Amino acid sequence: MARVVVISDPHLSPTHGFFWDNWCRACDVVNRLAPDAVIVSGDLCINGPESDAEVAFAAKALRRLKPQVYAIPGNHDVGDEPPGQEPDQIIDGRRVKRWLSVFGADRFALPAGNWRVLGINAQLLGSGLPQEKEQDDWLDAELAASSSPILLALHKPLFLQSPDEAEITATSINLEPRTRLLRRLRQAPVKVVVSGHLHCQRDVVHEGVRYLWAPSTAFLVPPQEGAEANLGILAIDLGEAGVRVERIAVPGLVSYDLLELKGHGRYAYLRDMPPCPPPA
Ligand SMILES: [Fe+2]
Ligand SMILES: [Fe+2]
Structure with a gap:
């Protein structure tokens, strides 16, 4: 059996440190x-698309994690x-390059x-960037090579309630790239x-996939239909007999709304708010 922990959406920033204490507490629990x-x-950052410093800060923050x-x-x-x-916060080559220059990779494969x-x-997904095609080719090769059961991780959910929902939305992957991806995942x-991404918790099975x-x-944020308004981290045990999922509550985590x-409504985005750096 292998245990994988998922931490999501810590939203760190060297200038807007609202959630720094939550991050430190989550890291302590994961290390234990x-x-x-x-x-x-x-969503390691608040304004990574526009800030070298934020992406670098997030990468440094990951060093608190021992695994x-x-x-x-x-x-x-x-x-x-x-x-x-927002039109000025769309993925582009420069932004991908910034991430890669700090983190080294924006995808991974590992045995567990x-x-x-x-x-x-x-x-x-749906960006039309050359990196999308590169990732597609890489994923196809990975999917074809594995006879083991696969867990796939990505930031945005593939869909909210149903794979055929067509509304264009920033909450999930849009219909066209989703359909292409699902076709390959099903094989x-x-x-x-x-x-x-959605800052809430849900666990559903759809067409045999959890x-x-x-x-x-x-x-x-207000939870999507069928989801729970929880903070915390997920522990996923991957075994021969199946999968066990547990939300681990992090003691002292502050439930910011x-x-x-x-x-x-006073500030449209967290990045617009007055700076409040995390403690040094
Ligand atoms: Fe987020
Ligand atoms: Fe997000």
Whole structure:
């Protein structure tokens, strides 16, 4: 059996340190759990698309984790896939390059017991960037090569309620890239898909695949239908007999409410708020 811990959406920043204490507490719990691997499933930053310093700060913050760490980017790290939420925060080559220059990779593959764990850059899906094609080719090769059950990690969920939902939204992967990805996942032994981004927790099975939404360590937003408003981390035990998932509550984690934090409309984005650096 192998244990993988998922930490999601810590939203760290050297200038806007609202969630720094939560991050430190989550790291302490993960270090005590001593899993085989830690996946940080995106949104490590608040304004990574526009800031070298934020991406560098997030990478440095990962050093608090003692187990092997695999980080994949979210929209707050490399920008949204188009059309996105804001025209000036769309993923582009410069933003991908910034992430790669600091983290070295935006995807990973690792063995975990008798399982295979894959992570991809969700923000490339539907981007049309050359890196999307490169990632597709890499994923095809990984999927084709594995006879082991596979857990796939990515920042955004593939869908909210149903794979055929067509609404263009920044909450999940859009229909066209989702359909292409699902077609390939169905041809491989993909058993679990874990994502972040929505800052709530859910665990559902769809067409034999278990879809896990990992909670954030930073703040809550009103949960999507069928999801729970939880903060924390996920421990996923991958064994021959199956998968066991547990949300681990982190003692002392502060349940920040995003709307309250942003002054109920006073600030559109966290990056617009007055600086409050984390303690040195
Ligand atoms: Fe997030
Ligand atoms: Fe996100």
